[in-house]
Amino acid sequence: MTRVAHTRDELAAALDAATGEIAVVMTMGALHEGHRQLIRVARERSPFVVVTIFVNPLQFGPNEDFEKYPRTLDEDLAACRAEGAAVVFAPGRDDVYPGGAPSITMNPGPLGAILEGASRPGHFAGMLTVVEKLLRLTRAGVAYFGEKDFQQLALIRRMVFDLELGVEIVGVPTVREGDGLALSSRNRYLSPRERTAALALSRALRAGAGHGDPEAVLAAAGDVLAQEPGVRLDYLELTGPDLGPVPAEGPARLLVAARVGATRLIDNVPIVLRKEA
Incomplete structure (x- = not known):
């Protein structure tokens, strides 16, 4: 009880x-x-x-x-x-x-x-x-x-x-909807159109996580966000696993914050940096 x-x-x-x-x-x-x-x-x-x-x-x-x-x-x-x-x-x-x-x-x-x-x-x-x-x-x-x-x-x-x-x-670990949107109490503020636009955040993180070079990580994630006019980017940052400097190789964190309509959303994923051939 x-x-x-x-x-x-x-x-x-x-x-x-x-x-x-x-x-x-x-x-x-x-x-x-x-x-x-x-x-x-x-x-x-x-x-x-x-x-x-x-x-x-x-x-x-x-x-x-x-x-x-x-x-x-x-x-x-x-x-x-x-x-x-x-x-x-x-x-x-x-x-x-x-x-x-x-x-x-x-x-x-x-x-x-x-x-x-x-x-x-x-x-x-x-x-x-x-x-x-x-x-x-x-x-x-x-x-x-x-x-x-x-x-x-x-x-x-x-x-x-x-x-x-x-x-x-x-x-x-972050719990997500089936389409990738990170669960948040603020998601209820999103209109159906805004919710669709908000999916760009998790898509961008997945795109960035597919690369091992820091510049490629940020470029891939940034490209996805730039293609969604309904997202107003606040920051897109790559850091160390403790939010310190970006390591040359090994564990890191990719973080994003943006406004979709009047709602401010954040998301992040762990990634592993490596030297790309």
Whole structure:
């Protein structure tokens, strides 16, 4: 049976019933198959999985979609129950930030200033602040995050390492629709025409991943995006596997962000660079 907690005291009482390691899956609600896959992967290791549902105001910019971000708590609770979550923590803003907006937040450092950080100032400071709070509130020993938000995953790993939080961070591969579109709560904003245009992102990543030379990777991906007028590119970047410099050979990451209509989408894939004949 899934227990639902809305306050810190209710969460603490629910966690007191845990035996063994506590796993956490953090979400902003509007759960889709990608979130459900995170819960399933977490349950394979930990019988006691906590799902958090909180639309965090700190990580939204002034012109972003905080007010219209989908809030579907009843459907989300049904999904968590179906996947066997032990606890759902769905707090209000005052439960997460009892003193109001915090005057001290996490500094994401240089890694938080590139890619998404360059396009969304303040986003990662707000994200890391709430993640650190929720790791402590849920008493998590392990936390699961999707690789679709790859920069977020990299920053959380760095924060946990630098601050010695003692939590294992596990990345779970991106879940996609059958046509390749990465699952996202924001996909529901797309019109049918925009959704078709959005497929250019995953096509571009696949095209880039078919090459081993860094210049060829970016050229192939860029060509696909240039052919889709419905996509307004924000960035297309090739990095190391930890978002550092591009290696001459070996594992790397290809990342893209673009607007389709009024909706901003991100995606990425792992690739292996090699010298091409």
